[in-house]
Amino acid sequence: MLAPRIIPCLLIHNKGLVKTVKFKDGKYVGDPINAVKIFNEKESDELMVLDIDATVENREPNYKMIENLASECRMPLCYGGGIKTVEQATKIFNLGVEKIALSSVAIENPKLVTEIAKEVGNQSVVVVIDVKKKMFGGYDVYTHNGTKKTKVDLEKFIIELQSFGVGEIVINSIDNDGVMKGYDLSLIEKIKPLVDVPLTILGGAGSLDDIRKLIVKFGIIGCSAGSLFVFKGKYKAVLINYPKNEEKENLIRNKK
Amino acid sequence: MIGIIDYGVGNIKAFANIYKNFNMSYKIVKNISEFENVTKLILPGVGSFDHAMTSLQNSGMREKLDELVLNDKLPILGICVGMQMLAKSSEEGELLGLGWIDGVVKKFDKSKIKDGPLPHMGWNSLNIKKDNKIFENLEKNPRYYFLHSYYFECNNKEDVIATSNYGEQFECMINHDNIYGIQPHPEKSHHMVCSY
Secondary structure, three states: OOOOEEEEEEEEEOOEEEEEEOOEEEEEEEOHHHHHHHHHHHOOOOEEEEEOOOOOOOOOOOHHHHHHHHHHOOOOEEEEOOOOOHHHHHHHHHOOOOEEEEOHHHHHOOHHHHHHHHHHOHHHEEEEEEEEEOOOOOEEEEEOOOOEEOOOOHHHHHHHHHHOOOOEEEEEEOOOOOOOOOOOHHHHHHHHHHOOOOEEEEOOOOOHHHHHHHHHHHOOOEEEEOHHHHEEOOOOEEOOOOOOHHHHHHHHOOOO | OEEEEOOOOOOHHHHHHHHHHOOOOEEEEOOHHHOOOOOEEEEOOOOOHHHHHHHHHHOOOHHHHHHHHHHOOOOEEEEOHHHHOOOOEEOOOOOOOOOOOOEEEEEOOHHHOOOOOOOEEEEEEOEEOOOOHHHOOOOOOOEEEEEEOEEEEEOOHHHEEEEEEEOEEEEEEEEEOOEEEEOOOHHHOOOOOOOO
Protein backbone atom coordinates (compact mmCIF):
# COMPACT_ATOMS: atom_id res chain seq x y z
CA MET A 1 0.00 0.00 0.00
CA LEU A 2 1.10 3.53 -0.71
CA ALA A 3 2.08 5.36 2.47
CA PRO A 4 1.57 9.06 3.23
CA ARG A 5 4.82 10.98 2.91
CA ILE A 6 6.56 12.69 5.82
CA ILE A 7 8.86 15.35 4.43
CA PRO A 8 11.39 17.61 6.16
CA CYS A 9 11.50 21.05 4.54
CA LEU A 10 14.82 22.90 4.75
CA LEU A 11 15.19 26.61 4.03
CA ILE A 12 18.44 28.02 2.67
CA HIS A 13 19.48 31.58 3.43
CA ASN A 14 23.01 32.96 2.98
CA LYS A 15 24.20 29.41 2.16
CA GLY A 16 23.17 28.14 5.59
CA LEU A 17 20.01 26.50 6.83
CA VAL A 18 17.54 28.69 8.65
CA LYS A 19 14.17 28.20 10.25
CA THR A 20 11.70 31.07 10.17
CA VAL A 21 8.61 31.99 12.16
CA LYS A 22 5.79 33.33 9.99
CA PHE A 23 8.39 33.70 7.23
CA LYS A 24 10.50 36.05 9.39
CA ASP A 25 13.41 35.96 11.83
CA GLY A 26 15.33 33.13 10.22
CA LYS A 27 17.32 31.34 12.90
CA TYR A 28 20.51 29.61 11.76
CA VAL A 29 20.18 25.88 12.24
CA GLY A 30 23.21 24.46 10.47
CA ASP A 31 24.88 23.36 7.31
CA PRO A 32 22.71 22.01 4.45
CA ILE A 33 24.99 19.11 3.46
CA ASN A 34 25.32 17.99 7.05
CA ALA A 35 21.53 18.04 7.39
CA VAL A 36 21.12 15.93 4.26
CA LYS A 37 23.60 13.39 5.69
CA ILE A 38 21.59 13.14 8.89
CA PHE A 39 18.31 12.73 7.02
CA ASN A 40 19.97 10.01 4.95
CA GLU A 41 20.79 8.14 8.14
CA LYS A 42 17.30 8.67 9.49
CA GLU A 43 15.86 7.51 6.16
CA SER A 44 13.37 10.29 5.64
CA ASP A 45 10.73 9.75 2.97
CA GLU A 46 11.75 12.74 0.89
CA LEU A 47 13.47 16.06 1.34
CA MET A 48 12.37 19.51 0.22
CA VAL A 49 14.99 22.25 0.01
CA LEU A 50 13.91 25.82 -0.68
CA ASP A 51 16.39 28.62 -1.37
CA ILE A 52 14.49 31.57 0.07
CA ASP A 53 16.98 34.17 -1.22
CA ALA A 54 17.03 33.40 -4.94
CA THR A 55 13.75 34.99 -6.01
CA VAL A 56 14.03 37.90 -3.61
CA GLU A 57 17.56 38.66 -4.84
CA ASN A 58 16.40 38.03 -8.40
CA ARG A 59 19.27 35.66 -9.06
CA GLU A 60 19.83 32.25 -10.61
CA PRO A 61 19.59 29.12 -8.50
CA ASN A 62 22.93 28.14 -6.92
CA TYR A 63 23.71 25.14 -9.14
CA LYS A 64 26.87 24.11 -7.34
CA MET A 65 25.03 23.90 -4.03
CA ILE A 66 22.15 21.97 -5.63
CA GLU A 67 24.60 19.53 -7.20
CA ASN A 68 26.29 18.93 -3.85
CA LEU A 69 22.97 18.38 -2.11
CA ALA A 70 21.64 16.09 -4.81
CA SER A 71 24.71 13.90 -4.93
CA GLU A 72 24.64 13.46 -1.16
CA CYS A 73 20.90 12.81 -0.95
CA ARG A 74 19.82 9.15 -0.89
CA MET A 75 16.14 10.02 -0.82
CA PRO A 76 14.08 11.91 -3.37
CA LEU A 77 14.91 15.59 -3.41
CA CYS A 78 12.68 18.51 -4.31
CA TYR A 79 14.43 21.83 -4.96
CA GLY A 80 12.77 25.24 -5.14
CA GLY A 81 14.00 28.81 -5.39
CA GLY A 82 14.70 31.17 -8.26
CA ILE A 83 13.62 28.90 -11.13
CA LYS A 84 12.18 31.02 -13.94
CA THR A 85 12.88 29.16 -17.17
CA VAL A 86 12.67 25.70 -18.73
CA GLU A 87 16.45 25.73 -19.20
CA GLN A 88 17.09 26.34 -15.50
CA ALA A 89 14.63 23.62 -14.53
CA THR A 90 16.22 21.09 -16.91
CA LYS A 91 19.69 21.98 -15.70
CA ILE A 92 18.69 21.41 -12.07
CA PHE A 93 16.98 18.20 -12.99
CA ASN A 94 20.17 16.90 -14.59
CA LEU A 95 22.08 17.60 -11.39
CA GLY A 96 20.15 14.72 -9.83
CA VAL A 97 17.07 16.41 -8.40
CA GLU A 98 13.76 14.50 -8.64
CA LYS A 99 11.36 17.40 -8.35
CA ILE A 100 11.46 21.07 -9.24
CA ALA A 101 9.40 23.46 -7.13
CA LEU A 102 8.08 26.69 -8.62
CA SER A 103 6.43 29.47 -6.72
CA SER A 104 6.18 33.09 -7.85
CA VAL A 105 6.89 32.24 -11.49
CA ALA A 106 3.92 29.84 -11.57
CA ILE A 107 1.70 32.78 -10.65
CA GLU A 108 3.24 35.15 -13.19
CA ASN A 109 3.32 32.55 -15.95
CA PRO A 110 1.46 29.29 -15.20
CA LYS A 111 2.16 28.05 -18.73
CA LEU A 112 5.73 27.46 -17.60
CA VAL A 113 4.39 24.47 -15.65
CA THR A 114 3.35 22.87 -18.95
CA GLU A 115 6.62 23.76 -20.64
CA ILE A 116 8.78 22.31 -17.87
CA ALA A 117 6.57 19.24 -17.60
CA LYS A 118 7.13 18.58 -21.30
CA GLU A 119 10.87 18.27 -20.61
CA VAL A 120 10.97 16.56 -17.23
CA GLY A 121 7.53 14.95 -16.94
CA ASN A 122 4.49 16.17 -15.01
CA GLN A 123 5.38 14.07 -11.98
CA SER A 124 8.40 16.25 -11.30
CA VAL A 125 6.84 19.72 -11.41
CA VAL A 126 5.78 21.00 -8.00
CA VAL A 127 4.15 24.32 -7.22
CA VAL A 128 4.47 25.75 -3.71
CA ILE A 129 1.70 28.18 -2.79
CA ASP A 130 2.30 30.46 0.19
CA VAL A 131 -1.01 31.44 1.73
CA LYS A 132 -2.09 33.75 4.52
CA LYS A 133 -5.48 34.17 6.14
CA LYS A 134 -7.47 37.21 5.09
CA MET A 135 -8.84 39.43 7.80
CA PHE A 136 -12.43 38.44 7.02
CA GLY A 137 -12.22 34.85 5.88
CA GLY A 138 -10.55 33.17 2.92
CA TYR A 139 -6.88 33.18 1.98
CA ASP A 140 -4.50 35.39 0.06
CA VAL A 141 -1.62 34.01 -1.98
CA TYR A 142 1.80 35.61 -1.41
CA THR A 143 5.18 35.46 -3.14
CA HIS A 144 8.74 36.65 -2.37
CA ASN A 145 8.85 35.11 1.12
CA GLY A 146 5.49 36.46 2.09
CA THR A 147 6.30 40.06 1.21
CA LYS A 148 4.21 40.42 -1.94
CA LYS A 149 0.49 39.86 -1.88
CA THR A 150 -0.93 38.68 -5.20
CA LYS A 151 -4.44 39.01 -6.59
CA VAL A 152 -4.64 35.28 -7.19
CA ASP A 153 -7.79 33.44 -6.12
CA LEU A 154 -6.42 30.38 -4.28
CA GLU A 155 -9.09 27.91 -5.32
CA LYS A 156 -9.18 28.97 -8.96
CA PHE A 157 -5.38 28.89 -9.05
CA ILE A 158 -5.26 25.34 -7.73
CA ILE A 159 -7.64 24.18 -10.44
CA GLU A 160 -5.76 26.13 -13.10
CA LEU A 161 -2.40 24.63 -12.10
CA GLN A 162 -3.75 21.14 -12.57
CA SER A 163 -5.05 21.99 -16.03
CA PHE A 164 -1.49 23.11 -16.83
CA GLY A 165 -0.17 19.72 -15.72
CA VAL A 166 1.34 20.31 -12.29
CA GLY A 167 2.52 17.10 -10.59
CA GLU A 168 2.24 18.10 -6.94
CA ILE A 169 0.90 21.07 -4.98
CA VAL A 170 2.45 22.21 -1.71
CA ILE A 171 0.32 24.49 0.45
CA ASN A 172 2.48 26.50 2.80
CA SER A 173 0.74 28.45 5.56
CA ILE A 174 2.52 31.71 6.38
CA ASP A 175 0.43 32.17 9.56
CA ASN A 176 1.46 28.77 10.90
CA ASP A 177 5.10 28.76 9.76
CA GLY A 178 7.38 27.98 12.72
CA VAL A 179 4.52 28.31 15.20
CA MET A 180 4.43 24.55 15.87
CA LYS A 181 0.80 24.48 17.01
CA GLY A 182 -0.60 22.20 14.33
CA TYR A 183 -1.58 22.40 10.68
CA ASP A 184 -4.43 24.61 9.47
CA LEU A 185 -6.88 21.75 8.98
CA SER A 186 -9.78 23.92 7.83
CA LEU A 187 -7.62 25.29 5.00
CA ILE A 188 -6.80 21.75 3.87
CA GLU A 189 -10.43 20.70 4.10
CA LYS A 190 -11.29 23.46 1.71
CA ILE A 191 -8.56 22.64 -0.76
CA LYS A 192 -8.30 18.84 -0.71
CA PRO A 193 -11.48 18.19 -2.78
CA LEU A 194 -10.08 20.39 -5.55
CA VAL A 195 -6.80 18.50 -5.87
CA ASP A 196 -6.28 15.37 -7.98
CA VAL A 197 -2.49 15.41 -7.84
CA PRO A 198 -0.41 14.71 -4.72
CA LEU A 199 -0.98 17.40 -2.11
CA THR A 200 1.59 18.31 0.53
CA ILE A 201 0.92 20.49 3.54
CA LEU A 202 3.56 22.66 5.15
CA GLY A 203 3.36 25.01 8.11
CA GLY A 204 2.46 24.38 11.70
CA ALA A 205 3.52 20.87 12.62
CA GLY A 206 4.84 20.91 16.20
CA SER A 207 4.63 17.23 17.05
CA LEU A 208 4.20 13.84 15.43
CA ASP A 209 0.66 14.00 16.71
CA ASP A 210 -0.02 16.90 14.36
CA ILE A 211 1.13 14.69 11.51
CA ARG A 212 -1.03 11.87 12.78
CA LYS A 213 -4.08 14.18 12.71
CA LEU A 214 -3.36 15.08 9.12
CA ILE A 215 -3.05 11.45 8.05
CA VAL A 216 -6.15 10.35 9.97
CA LYS A 217 -8.20 13.04 8.33
CA PHE A 218 -6.83 13.04 4.82
CA GLY A 219 -5.23 9.63 4.20
CA ILE A 220 -2.68 9.77 1.40
CA ILE A 221 -1.16 13.18 1.88
CA GLY A 222 2.27 14.76 2.09
CA CYS A 223 3.03 15.96 5.62
CA SER A 224 5.87 18.43 5.54
CA ALA A 225 7.52 20.29 8.40
CA GLY A 226 10.50 22.48 9.12
CA SER A 227 10.75 23.29 12.83
CA LEU A 228 9.54 19.85 13.93
CA PHE A 229 12.53 18.17 12.28
CA VAL A 230 15.23 20.69 13.23
CA PHE A 231 14.33 21.67 16.80
CA LYS A 232 13.99 19.64 19.96
CA GLY A 233 12.27 20.56 23.23
CA LYS A 234 10.53 23.69 24.39
CA TYR A 235 13.66 25.84 24.16
CA LYS A 236 14.00 24.88 20.52
CA ALA A 237 17.52 23.50 20.71
CA VAL A 238 18.78 22.74 17.23
CA LEU A 239 18.73 18.98 16.77
CA ILE A 240 17.92 17.34 13.49
CA ASN A 241 15.42 14.56 14.06
CA TYR A 242 12.94 12.39 12.21
CA PRO A 243 10.54 9.63 13.31
CA LYS A 244 12.10 6.16 13.49
CA ASN A 245 10.74 3.53 11.15
CA GLU A 246 8.57 2.04 13.87
CA GLU A 247 7.17 5.44 14.89
CA LYS A 248 6.45 6.15 11.27
CA GLU A 249 4.67 2.83 10.77
CA ASN A 250 2.52 3.61 13.79
CA LEU A 251 1.71 7.05 12.47
CA ILE A 252 0.75 5.63 9.14
CA ARG A 253 -1.39 2.95 10.73
CA ASN A 254 -2.72 5.45 13.27
CA LYS A 255 -1.63 3.62 16.39
CA LYS A 256 -0.63 5.29 19.64
CA MET B 1 32.55 -2.80 -14.26
CA ILE B 2 29.13 -1.17 -14.13
CA GLY B 3 28.47 1.38 -16.84
CA ILE B 4 25.93 4.08 -16.10
CA ILE B 5 24.56 5.33 -19.40
CA ASP B 6 24.58 9.10 -19.49
CA TYR B 7 22.42 10.36 -22.35
CA GLY B 8 21.52 13.61 -20.61
CA VAL B 9 18.47 12.25 -18.80
CA GLY B 10 18.26 11.00 -15.26
CA ASN B 11 20.06 10.81 -11.99
CA ILE B 12 23.50 9.74 -13.16
CA LYS B 13 25.04 11.26 -10.05
CA ALA B 14 22.70 9.44 -7.69
CA PHE B 15 23.77 6.07 -9.13
CA ALA B 16 27.42 6.99 -9.11
CA ASN B 17 27.18 7.88 -5.42
CA ILE B 18 25.61 4.56 -4.54
CA TYR B 19 28.44 2.66 -6.23
CA LYS B 20 30.98 4.95 -4.63
CA ASN B 21 29.50 4.22 -1.19
CA PHE B 22 29.70 0.49 -1.81
CA ASN B 23 33.26 0.80 -3.10
CA MET B 24 32.21 -0.76 -6.38
CA SER B 25 33.85 0.25 -9.61
CA TYR B 26 31.68 2.03 -12.14
CA LYS B 27 32.03 4.37 -15.04
CA ILE B 28 29.77 6.91 -16.62
CA VAL B 29 29.34 6.13 -20.31
CA LYS B 30 28.63 9.12 -22.52
CA ASN B 31 29.55 7.81 -25.96
CA ILE B 32 30.24 4.56 -27.79
CA SER B 33 33.99 4.67 -27.18
CA GLU B 34 33.43 4.43 -23.43
CA PHE B 35 31.76 0.99 -23.32
CA GLU B 36 35.10 -0.76 -23.03
CA ASN B 37 35.45 -2.93 -19.86
CA VAL B 38 31.78 -2.45 -19.06
CA THR B 39 30.16 -5.74 -18.05
CA LYS B 40 26.77 -4.47 -16.84
CA LEU B 41 24.72 -1.46 -17.82
CA ILE B 42 22.36 0.86 -16.03
CA LEU B 43 19.85 2.85 -18.05
CA PRO B 44 18.48 5.63 -15.85
CA GLY B 45 15.60 7.78 -16.94
CA VAL B 46 13.30 10.47 -15.70
CA GLY B 47 10.91 12.83 -17.38
CA SER B 48 8.68 12.18 -20.31
CA PHE B 49 8.96 9.11 -22.55
CA ASP B 50 9.52 10.93 -25.84
CA HIS B 51 12.07 13.25 -24.30
CA ALA B 52 14.03 10.28 -22.97
CA MET B 53 13.84 8.35 -26.28
CA THR B 54 14.89 11.40 -28.29
CA SER B 55 17.80 12.05 -25.95
CA LEU B 56 19.01 8.46 -26.23
CA GLN B 57 18.75 8.62 -30.01
CA ASN B 58 20.65 11.91 -30.10
CA SER B 59 23.37 10.53 -27.83
CA GLY B 60 24.56 8.30 -30.67
CA MET B 61 24.64 5.25 -28.37
CA ARG B 62 21.40 3.63 -29.48
CA GLU B 63 22.81 1.21 -32.09
CA LYS B 64 25.73 0.23 -29.89
CA LEU B 65 23.30 -0.54 -27.07
CA ASP B 66 21.17 -2.73 -29.33
CA GLU B 67 24.31 -4.67 -30.21
CA LEU B 68 25.56 -5.00 -26.62
CA VAL B 69 22.20 -5.95 -25.15
CA LEU B 70 20.67 -8.09 -27.89
CA ASN B 71 23.76 -9.73 -29.42
CA ASP B 72 26.36 -9.72 -26.66
CA LYS B 73 23.70 -10.23 -23.95
CA LEU B 74 25.23 -7.68 -21.61
CA PRO B 75 22.98 -7.29 -18.56
CA ILE B 76 21.08 -4.00 -18.51
CA LEU B 77 18.85 -2.50 -15.84
CA GLY B 78 16.38 0.21 -16.81
CA ILE B 79 15.09 2.34 -13.98
CA CYS B 80 11.89 4.41 -13.89
CA VAL B 81 11.52 5.86 -17.40
CA GLY B 82 14.59 3.76 -18.24
CA MET B 83 12.38 0.72 -17.55
CA GLN B 84 9.53 2.15 -19.59
CA MET B 85 11.89 2.68 -22.52
CA LEU B 86 12.38 -1.10 -22.70
CA ALA B 87 8.78 -1.38 -23.97
CA LYS B 88 7.56 -1.22 -27.54
CA SER B 89 5.59 1.96 -26.99
CA SER B 90 4.06 4.22 -24.37
CA GLU B 91 0.72 5.93 -24.00
CA GLU B 92 2.71 8.94 -22.84
CA GLY B 93 4.39 9.55 -26.16
CA GLU B 94 4.41 8.96 -29.88
CA LEU B 95 7.90 7.58 -30.35
CA LEU B 96 8.67 3.88 -30.35
CA GLY B 97 10.47 2.40 -27.37
CA LEU B 98 13.49 0.12 -27.48
CA GLY B 99 11.20 -2.92 -27.68
CA TRP B 100 13.61 -5.15 -25.74
CA ILE B 101 10.90 -6.57 -23.47
CA ASP B 102 7.55 -7.42 -24.97
CA GLY B 103 5.08 -4.96 -23.48
CA VAL B 104 3.62 -1.48 -23.56
CA VAL B 105 3.53 1.42 -21.14
CA LYS B 106 0.09 2.47 -19.95
CA LYS B 107 -1.35 5.29 -17.90
CA PHE B 108 -2.90 4.54 -14.51
CA ASP B 109 -6.68 4.45 -14.61
CA LYS B 110 -7.64 7.36 -12.38
CA SER B 111 -11.16 6.02 -11.82
CA LYS B 112 -9.75 2.95 -10.08
CA ILE B 113 -7.67 4.89 -7.57
CA LYS B 114 -9.95 5.73 -4.68
CA ASP B 115 -9.02 9.07 -3.07
CA GLY B 116 -5.53 8.61 -4.38
CA PRO B 117 -3.84 11.21 -6.51
CA LEU B 118 -1.86 10.86 -9.71
CA PRO B 119 1.11 10.68 -10.12
CA HIS B 120 1.69 7.68 -7.89
CA MET B 121 4.16 9.37 -5.55
CA GLY B 122 5.73 7.97 -2.41
CA TRP B 123 6.77 4.74 -0.72
CA ASN B 124 4.96 1.57 -1.68
CA SER B 125 5.42 -2.12 -0.97
CA LEU B 126 6.11 -4.93 -3.43
CA ASN B 127 4.43 -8.24 -4.19
CA ILE B 128 7.23 -10.52 -5.24
CA LYS B 129 6.01 -12.84 -7.98
CA LYS B 130 9.11 -14.73 -8.90
CA ASP B 131 12.41 -15.41 -7.26
CA ASN B 132 15.16 -13.40 -8.84
CA LYS B 133 18.75 -12.66 -7.99
CA ILE B 134 17.80 -9.02 -7.82
CA PHE B 135 16.10 -9.71 -4.48
CA GLU B 136 19.18 -11.24 -2.87
CA ASN B 137 20.17 -9.46 0.35
CA LEU B 138 16.95 -7.49 0.40
CA GLU B 139 15.01 -7.32 3.65
CA LYS B 140 11.52 -8.79 3.93
CA ASN B 141 8.63 -6.59 2.79
CA PRO B 142 10.74 -4.01 1.03
CA ARG B 143 9.35 -0.55 0.30
CA TYR B 144 10.49 1.54 -2.61
CA TYR B 145 10.04 5.12 -3.69
CA PHE B 146 7.80 5.54 -6.73
CA LEU B 147 7.20 8.63 -8.82
CA HIS B 148 5.25 8.01 -12.01
CA SER B 149 1.88 8.14 -13.78
CA TYR B 150 2.61 5.38 -16.29
CA TYR B 151 3.49 1.75 -15.79
CA PHE B 152 4.89 -1.15 -17.81
CA GLU B 153 2.53 -3.95 -18.82
CA CYS B 154 4.25 -7.13 -20.01
CA ASN B 155 2.63 -9.18 -22.73
CA ASN B 156 4.44 -12.21 -21.42
CA LYS B 157 3.64 -12.55 -17.69
CA GLU B 158 6.68 -14.80 -17.29
CA ASP B 159 8.72 -11.61 -17.41
CA VAL B 160 7.08 -10.14 -14.29
CA ILE B 161 9.12 -10.52 -11.10
CA ALA B 162 7.29 -8.08 -8.81
CA THR B 163 4.15 -6.01 -8.76
CA SER B 164 2.86 -3.22 -6.58
CA ASN B 165 -0.63 -1.88 -5.94
CA TYR B 166 -2.02 1.49 -6.79
CA GLY B 167 -5.70 1.33 -7.59
CA GLU B 168 -4.87 -1.90 -9.35
CA GLN B 169 -1.97 -4.28 -9.35
CA PHE B 170 0.75 -3.16 -11.74
CA GLU B 171 4.06 -4.61 -12.79
CA CYS B 172 6.99 -2.79 -11.26
CA MET B 173 9.94 -5.15 -11.68
CA ILE B 174 10.51 -7.17 -14.80
CA ASN B 175 13.19 -9.42 -16.24
CA HIS B 176 13.69 -11.12 -19.56
CA ASP B 177 17.03 -12.84 -20.17
CA ASN B 178 19.73 -10.25 -19.54
CA ILE B 179 17.26 -7.33 -19.47
CA TYR B 180 15.88 -5.95 -16.21
CA GLY B 181 13.47 -3.13 -15.46
CA ILE B 182 12.55 -1.47 -12.18
CA GLN B 183 9.88 1.22 -11.93
CA PRO B 184 10.68 2.66 -8.48
CA HIS B 185 13.94 4.37 -7.60
CA PRO B 186 16.31 2.04 -5.74
CA GLU B 187 18.95 4.78 -5.89
CA LYS B 188 16.64 7.00 -3.83
CA SER B 189 15.18 4.35 -1.56
CA HIS B 190 17.80 4.40 1.19
CA HIS B 191 19.09 0.90 1.92
CA MET B 192 16.64 -0.73 -0.50
CA VAL B 193 19.21 -1.05 -3.21
CA CYS B 194 18.92 -4.25 -5.14
CA SER B 195 21.46 -6.87 -6.09
CA TYR B 196 22.32 -6.26 -9.67
